[in-house]
Amino acid sequence: MFKRGIPIAILSLTGTLLVAAHFSPMTQSWGEVVLNWFSVVAAITAILGAGNLLLVNLEKISSRRPGWAYSAITIAAFAAMLVFGFLKIGAVPNPQNPTVYFAGDYETRESAYGWMYEYVMSPLTATMFALLAFYVASAAFRAFRAKNIEANILLVTAFIILLARTYAAELLTGWVPKDSAFFFVRLDAMSTGVIEHVATAGMRAITIGIALGALATSLRFMLGIDKSYLPRS
């Protein structure tokens, strides 16, 4: 009873308060309190997440499962950043409190934490994202095939957008006057047409659908009809 009843009561109360706070100025401060609860809960879940990361990776290392070396690197990097951040190694003194070591800024490039961000994390994440260009090119070559009408429509749209987002649009169709009757054959006009009349219309329908779905699901949670987020036992 308590295991399921209390979480449902908390969810219903916070949900109702946030909805009320949106519409009524009288309950606005209550909504602020609930938002503060969210921040506290989010901070606790960060600790749980870090603990889970350690558990999963330490288990992988101890059992020497395939790829255990990656887990070791993960834990070493996690521990290093934790130490650099908490101990503020190399932190720049705070001008307002220059004698207080822990008042210093640990995120500048001069600190160990900032150095790791600038010269390790930043290039690594940028590299990971840049690799997408290679995979997309390979995937487009192997999978983007005109096998049916839908695929043909997709191909034509892709060509229009790919060309219109570069100077190719100007080179190929830039000579068509913007005020002529054949303005629609300009690639930039076609691209605008696709974005404004096809993509936007489709996205609007999807957005409204998602919003209605979220509303229905939220109501089911708040009224205690849907209990799928609770443990079964």
Place this chain on the structure above:
Amino acid sequence: MTDQTPHIGPVRRLLVRLGDIDRRWIYLSMALAVAIPMLTGLSFPETPGKMSSATFDAIESVPAGAKVLFSFDYDPASEGELQPMANAFVHHCAARGHKMAFMALWPLGKQMAEATIDSILLANHPQYRYGEDYVQLGYMPGFETVIKGLTTNFASQYPLDVRGTPIGNIPLMSDVKTLQDFDLIVTVSAGYAGAKEWVQYAKSTYPDAYVLAAGSTGVQANQLFPYYPTQMEGLLAAVKGAAEYETLVAAAYPPPAHPERLEEGRRRMGPQFVAHLLMIGLIVLGNASMFAARGMKGGRR
């Protein structure tokens, strides 16, 4: 395969063989398509489109010296696409004499803002003073709840700036009670939490309180089109949007120093041009190979 199909012509045979090309050749051609234009400095003139012009006009519509809140909602993974927009936004606002507060909904957004302040704001506008003309508020965890909190009580989300000063003691922020005390919100966003949440939790609740302009990645732009131009007065989509906006800003407000830092978007259009042509070529080749192999024993269908 070719031994089993002796009656096919050399072109068709070549096309069929190209369909099985090692993917490393594709990777190499993509690397060259990006590297050569970068090294040769290939660039093209940009003609600003409707959205970029609307974004420029949205920022122009705010009176000079207004209060602007910048939200850096991206990290280094999207820096290549979004940093040119951030640079142009900050230079534009500084040239208009706006007072700027920088915040972030992404953990690494603070560093992105820091880099923009150093390389654009202070390098081109050295008259800007911390606390009076700009302030760095840093990253705040909580996603959309931070935005929601800002609309009711700004200090509840940001009691201090990154230097540990209470925001009530910062001249720029002393009269800011809620988000509605800003005239313009600019979000440079790579996903959740970002531009969409700024529309849903800030602009939708107080539509007349501020102007909202956003810069977004190409993949996220589709989700934002429905909000433009009613709930989002300005929207820059991908590098193309950045290059167009840069052109408008550089023409109206030429940077007094380091003009090359306001050409990053236009510099990226050269590699994008060649890479897009390569993509089209690969798609055409892949399809030609598929059609060439049709009807052959063991051919792809």
